[in-house]
Amino acid sequence: MATGTPHGSGRSPHVLVVGAGVAGLAAAHRLLRRGATVTVAEASGRVGGKLLPGEIAGVRVDLGAESLLARRPEAVELAREAGLADDLQPPATATAALWTRGALRPMPRGHVMGVPGTADALAGVLSEEGLRRVGQDAELPRTEVGEDVAVGQYVAERLGREVVDRLIEPLLGGVYAGDAYQISMRAAVPQLFEVARTHTSLTEGVRALQEKTAANPSTGPVFAGIAGGVGRLPLAVAEAVRSRGGEVLLNAPVTGLRRDADGWHALAGDRPVRADAVVVAAPAAAAATVLREVAPRAAVELDGVEYASMALISLAFRRAEADAQLPAGSGFLVPPVDGRTIKASTFASRKWGWIADEDPDVLVVRTSVGRYRETAILGRSDQELVDVSRHDLHEATGLTAEPIATTVTRWDDGLPQYPVGHHTRVARIREHVAAVPGLAVCGAAYDGVGVPATIASAYAAVDALSADPVLGLGTGE
Incomplete structure (x- = not known):
């Protein structure tokens, strides 16, 4: 049975959102507030995209992005709207260092x-x-x-x-x-x-x-986290979408997208969906596949967006053994010119008070590896990535403690690249998409890879649909 009904006769317009990362969920949340009915279709088995909550040694941690730029309003406001206001926290310390020219430098x-x-x-x-x-x-x-x-x-x-x-x-x-x-x-x-x-x-x-x-100083912290992990944000927004009557379908890749006089038609997994509008909130390659038939010139442009892959290595130590061996601060960055393998390390239990509170006897540290077109390091096994992380941590800080648990999280094609001329590519994509009534795109591939920028792109997509008087979406909150 088809999902949704054709718009008309005073009925709420039905919108299909392709992708349940934070952009797709933010778009769905705003669409519902503007009077639409919504079906979100996610190809994978979970919501959240690059935001992923996890645990190590019994302590909750983020296995993806760990902080929100609080000086932009979109992410913290969405967190509040999703019921996480009391869990927003600034970093306990934001004093970072550079590991360069053979030493850690402020x-x-x-x-x-x-x-x-x-x-x-x-x-x-x-x-x-x-x-x-x-x-x-x-x-x-x-x-x-x-x-x-x-x-x-x-x-x-x-x-x-x-x-x-x-x-x-x-x-x-x-x-x-x-x-x-x-x-x-x-x-x-x-x-x-x-x-x-x-x-x-x-x-x-x-x-x-x-x-x-x-x-004109801004008040409040530059960054914010969420107790239990930023990965809780998409889970909370998905729950808010469901509570407003929206659907969130998992393991439901969208195929066969087409438009006719009755509106939009597609399959979400094996389920037929009919909608009055579509928001494509998938990464560039997946978005190109979905749009190939309905917006072929936009698909060609999206095919040209390159991505970088990376991996995050989370290590848990006994605090009594590791804490004194680490320098003060929240961690350090590593210039590639210095020839090290890791590109950064975060002393997560120092940076986020909620991690320290989860288990005061455990200290969590994480490192990251992988840059654009740097594929050799990502071909190593999980154990090799743990070993090289421990080696670089020892070289930088003198840390010799043995971890009690480790987790490696790989983000293949995780970060879109913004080369010179990216803004003109995005303008062309949006021009081609705007030529198709009832269609919009959003996500990290367009206007910024940070969580607030990604959410802002979702809101811009909803605003573009709201500007169409035929669709009949509300324009306020």
Whole structure:
């Protein structure tokens, strides 16, 4: 029997949402609030996408993304709407370090994604020659950025490669697992792109941005977590969707999507679905497959979106053995130029009070490996990834304690890449999609890979559908 009814005669429009990651669930949640009926179809056996709750040594942890950018409202507001307001927590400590040039060095302050307002901000991280090169920025002629430019290319030209290699690479790598010399400044660091577009000196532009920020300070923490793990967010939103009468189907890949005079038709697994509109909230490759027949030019563009794979290695130690061996702070980042295997380590029990409270006798540490087109390391076994993580942790911190439990979580094609020109690709995709009535797309492949940006893309997709008077969706909350 088909799901949903054709829109008309005062009935609520029915929307099919393809994908139950946080974007698809956020879209479904907002659609329900705007008066639609909703079916969410997820190809895998769980909701959440790259947000995954788990446990190690009896302690709840995140096995995917672990924090939300709280300075953007979308993620924390959705968490509140899903009943998690009391569980939102700031990090217990956010003091991080860089493991570079043979030592752990304090993360510099006073920079925008690694770009300083003064050379002094990077003292201790860069060599004397690197600091001198940063100081020459104000003497250089203007560097035009055009429609877009790679972050690494532009910053290296202004400040030297050392800033890129030792600071920007690990910072961007933690977000995109990408290559700073290929990542779009306009798409990935738009505030820096605006500085580059409007100022001759990059460091002077960053100082101006910092002064503006200082004059209008934001209240509250920069980041937030959720007690029990950020992976609880999609579970709570899925439950909220169900409580409002929405369906969430698992193990139900969408195939055969087509549109005719009666609306949209597809199979969700082996179940026929009829809908008045469709939101495709799947990763780029899956979205291309779904859209191949109905929006072929959008599918071609989506086929061109590349992804990076990575793995997270979670290690649990007896706190009495490991705590004193680790330095203070929440962890460290690792520049790829230093030739290490891990790219970051988080002292999770230090960073999140709720993890420490789960079992005060256990200390959880996690590392990450894998960058764009870095496939050899991901071909190693789980035990080899644990061993190399322990080796690098020992080299960085002196940690010798034996773990009492380990877990390796692999994220194949986990992070979309935003190369130069990404914004024009996204514009073309949306143009092709907008030409098909009752169709929208959202997810991490478009406007940002962070959780708030992904949720914002879902809301933009719902707004696009709400603008169609024929569909008859509400436009308010």
